[in-house]
Amino acid sequence: MEKNMLFIGIDPGMNGGVAGIEINEKEEQTRAFRCPKTPYDMHIGLRALIGDIESYDLVKVYAECVWAFPTDARSSAFRFGFNYGVWNGILAALELDVREVAPKTWMNHYDMLPNMEKKERKRWLKDTAIGLFPKLRVTFNISDALLIANYGKEIYIKEQIKLKRKNK
Numbered sequence: 248m249e250k251n252m253l254f255i256g257i258d259p260g261m262n263g264g265v266a267g268i269e270i271n272e273k274e275e276q277t278r279a280f281r282c283p284k285t286p287y288d289m290h291i292g293l294r295a296l297i298g299d300i301e302s303y304d305l306v307k308v309y310a311e312c313v314w315a316f317p318t319d320a321r322s323s324a325f326r327f328g329f330n331y332g333v334w335n336g337i338l339a340a341l342e343l344d345v346r347e348v349a350p351k352t353w354m355n356h357y358d359m360l361p362n363m364e365k366k367e368r369k370r371w372l373k374d375t376a377i378g379l380f381p382k383l384r385v386t387f388n389i390s391d392a393l394l395i396a397n398y399g400k401e402i403y404i405k406e407q408i409k410l411k412r413k414n415k
Contacts, residue, residue, distance in 0.1 A: 249304035253297065254403065255343075256396025257310040258282070259331045264389035266396040267296045277380055277396075279389040286333045293337055300341070308338055309399035311391065312347035346399070353398040 254268045259282070266279035278296055283289045300306060313331055338345050357375050359368070369387055376390040379397055383389075 251303045252305040252400075252403075253303050253307070254396045254400040255293075255296070255306070255308045256392045256394065256399060257308065257334055258389075258391040258395060259310060259313055259334045261330055262388055263311075263330070264386075264392035265293060265296060266389060266392035268396045268400050270400070277383060277393070279383065279393055279396075281386070281388040282330065286337070289330075289333055290337050290340075293341070297341075306343060307399055307403055308343050308345045309348050309353075309395050310334060310338070310345050311353070311395055312349050348395065348398065353395050356398045356401070357394065 250272055252270045254270075256266045256268075258264050261282065263282045264279055265282065266277065269276045269278075280292055280296070283292050297306070335345070354368075354372070357372075359371060359375075363371060369390075372394060373385060373387055373390040376385045376393045380393055383393070385393065
């Protein structure tokens, strides 16, 4: 397996966030921030999270695949789609491969109970992120991004273990 890896999780909503889990031979370090309000600040924040991209053997980005609902107000649906497009543009400009992951897919990875009300679901997800990242100050804005990044890390490691067993 690679020595220096970075797993990035993006919750592209207006109140979403970005998280990075960096793994090297010595330690695992996690950072996260709330989604900035402008495309420029989104780019600067992601560049700061990544740092020197050449220092990684592997960078994997997992972005929540999102869409607006018919019940969303037009302005919020537009802003939601705008953020999603900006993140995709930034990631493409940085030549980062993105795996889109549906909310149900990454949430089911954590054995979330089905049919939870939104408020209850958000609280449960935040509590799950707090349990996984007790040293971080986890907020509602970054909890999903943390869980998406962790989902990506765990899925990647699981795939690598399967490949190793298959090649023996």
